[in-house]
Amino acid sequence: MKVEVTKLANGLTVATERMPHLETASVGVWVGAGSRSERAHEHGISHLLEHMAFKGTATRSARRIAEEIEAVGGEINAATSVENTNYYARILADDMGLAVDILADILTESSFDPEELEREAHVVLQEIGAADDMPEDLVFDLLQQTAFPDQPIGRPILGTPETVTSFDSSALRTYLDRHYRTEQTVVAAAGAVDHAQVVRLVEERFAALPAGRAPEVETAVYRGGEVREIRDITEAQMTLAFEGRPYASPDHHAAQVLATVLGGGMSSRLFQEIREDLGLCYSISAFHWGYRETGLFGIHAATGEGDLARMMPAIADTIARTIDEVGEEEIGRAKAQLRASLLMSLESPATRASQIARQILVWGRPLSTREILAKVEAVDLPGVRRLAREIFLGSAPTLALVGPVDGAMSATDLAARIATRAGATT
Helix, strand or coil, rough: CCEEEEECCCCCCCEECCCCCEEEEEEEECCCHHHHHHHHHCHHHHHHHHCCCCCEEECHHHHHHHHHHCCCCCCCEEEEECCCCCEEEEEEEEHHHHHHHHHHHHHHCCCCHHHHHHHHHHHHHHHHHHHHCCCCHHHHHHHHHHCCCCCHHHCCCCHHHHHHHHCCHHHHHHHHHHHCCCCHHEEEEEEEHHHHHHHHHHHHHCCCCCCCCCCCCCCCCCCCCEEEEEECEEEEEEEEEEEECCCCCCCCCHHHHHHHHHHHCCCCCCHHHHHCCCCCEEEEEEEECCCCCEEEEEEEEEEHHHHHHHHHHHHHHHHHHHHCCCCHHHHHHHHHHHHHHHHHHCCHHHHHHHHHHHHHHHHHHHHCHHHHHHHHHHCHHHHHHHHHHHHHCCCEEEEEEEEECCCCCCHHHHHHHHHHHCCCCC
């Protein structure tokens, strides 16, 4: 399989990967604009815009959009993240023309009818309420806000009831015109696709997309801190994070390996020591999120109120031991997990289209599987140990807690315990 890339005269990039054994395809539009692209008064507009794209165009009603794609057995959806927004369709090979036509229609001809906008804003208010009712989601929003306080990158993607209900059609068009521009937009397709056909369809249907680039986003600065929201519920949600590495950093893959060693599966240190050996929680994991100029390396765990006081210092001790005791066998196992995950992802046209588009937005080109595997393989034990010390001992902690957490250990005490147990000078 080979990725083909064409940059159109208007600056829009089209990328495809043919997967000859498939009869289906996935095609989507990835825009390098997400919640961190918003100005303070626009908080939540990226996500609302994603919703409104499906609520009618100059030629299609919201109902017709849904009926046309589902009449051929396809599906269409969208998602907003901190740095990107994507709109995608999954269809049979013969329906590529319809999928591209609908995607172009909703992104260049949306009507933003005021009545539809009022209804959809109400739907988003319900979504905000649902997220607030789910402590396992809320704790991650609080973590992001605390790690990056008073910055666009730290604001929840959904927005607030006040901001969401303040947007009118003009605000949506202003944001769309400013950020949905060709130089930071990629149309990617994978599966049963023909590159020349996709290029031709995109040239015809996306001519109206504004050319050029959007304004640069505000530089993110990791701060750290602590927040706890006490709620009368059974389970305590805990996230502990430190500054990670940007996705283009030479240490990005080492950070992924470290996260896998620490909490990436049933063989990971946190799972074995906190859940299996001590029985202090049901779920526990580690993650690394890379952004353009920073990152977030974190741990998430959920436990009962009675176990929280024991679990938190035990997590600190596991982190401390990992800094100096992580070994070659663990590194090898983590690299094998990452390799397998990457190779398995090649079997999904939707995942492949997303990977290709995101790589182009980040690096300006698609990365070959061989290149990515080489980066993973190049991660070594000294590099992981160095990075572990830099992350866990060199940055301020961020702690977010939700639930019966009033007696929980503080971020300062957690950091001090990690440093002491790792043999560092605090």
